[in-house]
Amino acid sequence: MKDKWIFIIFLLVFLTTYFIPFQQARVQNAIIGAFYLLQEYAREHVLFCLIPAFFIAGAISVFISKASVIKYFGAQAKKVLSYSIASVSGTILAVCSCTVLPLFASLYNRGAGIGPVTAFLYSGPAINVLAIVLTAKVLGYRLGLARALGAIVFAVIIGLIMHFLFNKEEEKNRKQSDFMEGEEKEARPLGKTALYFATMIAILVFINWGKSDPELKIWYFIYQAKWFIGVALLAILFWMIVAWFKKSELKEWTFSTWMFAKQIFPLLFGGVLVAGFLLGTPGHEGVIPGQWVARLVGGNSLGANLIASVAGALMYFATLTEVPIIQSLLGSGMGQGPALALLLAGPALSLPNMLVIRSIIGTKKTLTYIMLVVIMATISGKIYGYFF
Numbered sequence: 001m002k003d004k005w006i007f008i009i010f011l012l013v014f015l016t017t018y019f020i021p022f023q024q025a026r027v028q029n030a031i032i033g034a035f036y037l038l039q040e041y042a043r044e045h046v047l048f049c050l051i052p053a054f055f056i057a058g059a060i061s062v063f064i065s066k067a068s069v070i071k072y073f074g075a076q077a078k079k080v081l082s083y084s085i086a087s088v089s090g091t092i093l094a095v096c097s098c099t100v101l102p103l104f105a106s107l108y109n110r111g112a113g114i115g116p117v118t119a120f121l122y123s124g125p126a127i128n129v130l131a132i133v134l135t136a137k138v139l140g141y142r143l144g145l146a147r148a149l150g151a152i153v154f155a156v157i158i159g160l161i162m163h164f165l166f167n168k169e170e171e172k173n174r175k176q177s178d179f180m181e182g183e184e185k186e187a188r189p190l191g192k193t194a195l196y197f198a199t200m201i202a203i204l205v206f207i208n209w210g211k212s213d214p215e216l217k218i219w220y221f222i223y224q225a226k227w228f229i230g231v232a233l234l235a236i237l238f239w240m241i242v243a244w245f246k247k248s249e250l251k252e253w254t255f256s257t258w259m260f261a262k263q264i265f266p267l268l269f270g271g272v273l274v275a276g277f278l279l280g281t282p283g284h285e286g287v288i289p290g291q292w293v294a295r296l297v298g299g300n301s302l303g304a305n306l307i308a309s310v311a312g313a314l315m316y317f318a319t320l321t322e323v324p325i326i327q328s329l330l331g332s333g334m335g336q337g338p339a340l341a342l343l344l345a346g347p348a349l350s351l352p353n354m355l356v357i358r359s360i361i362g363t364k365k366t367l368t369y370i371m372l373v374v375i376m377a378t379i380s381g382k383i384y385g386y387f388f
Helices: 001-020 023-063 066-072 081-088 102-108 114-126 128-139 141-181 190-207 217-244 248-279 290-296 304-316 322-331 335-345 353-363 363-387
Strands: none
Touching: 001 102, 023 102, 023 190, 023 248, 066 114, 081 114, 081 141, 102 114, 102 248, 102 353, 114 141, 114 290, 114 363, 128 248, 141 217, 141 363, 190 217, 248 353, 290 304, 304 335, 304 363, 322 335, 335 363, 353 363
16 A cells, blocks of 8 residues: 555656646746745744644643543543533634644544544634734724634534544544553643643743734733743743653653654645645745636635635635735635635645645545535635625
8 A cells, every 4th residue: 555655656746747837937936936835834833833732742642641631522521521622722722724733633643532623623723812803903803703703613513523424433443442552540640731731832822922913912012022931931841841750751752742743744844835836825826826816706606605715725824824815815806705714714724734634534534624614614604795
């Protein structure tokens, strides 16, 4: 099977290099744009977003027992509790569609049910408080409110549908895994573990705190002080590591972190390049002209909302960048409904994101998740556009 996929990859690379018209200016510009996007991704997201997320994911795998994950996020957990936590997690994490992936992978591998974990996967990047506030300020309070409510409702509904469709299959796989692995015990008191994870999550949140309007005094103050807060939290984390953990545990944590990075990084980087080549970046158009998208998403037809949802699902949005992009599209004639559809599908999905999700939960579940996001975003956009 592995040789088969290697052959397919070699074949695709050969056909791509053979047939792409590199002499055309549009193609050359798209290639430059793809590498600009990759550079921006590396500078803006790897050091301060992905690497902390990988360490958190590795820590979940090593320091949180499978029993604890199953208790709160398993298929048999109380749905009110598990979906409530999962659906509003984005308000705490404020991560992009790629940064959430290591956390998603770690929770899923530790026994989280497909329903709660996909609710978490969607809500992580979709319910970013700063992005919602910026949406309301720049695009109007109605669109900001619709985005916030839609994202929370989406997370719960998508999670419940995924649970309904795949729960039996998941339960069968979990029983086999539990039989092989046996029981686990917590290595240290729950309070210490909670403080350790809270500190790492706080580091992830504060060092990625985006610049906000000076009128929003509290958030602007946090933005100005974020590096002081980050350094203080790093010092606290270092003390915890030295005082509470054995060398063998730290070695296992590092190895687990590396395994997530090795699995996810190549797919993310490859996906970012392809997304940049096809759809471009601000200042560098991809091989698909931006004017086509702007023309196709005017009005409030079902087709316009569907195209906005699909385009949003394929594009890569760095945190907060979706707002100025949609502002520009609205100025070019984009309808209010398609704007909401793109806001609901775009931040939670991207081509790099899809490739990684598939490697974690498989093709069938990934396609189902993507279709649910696109269909619900399309319907929501159509309804919103009808009223506004």
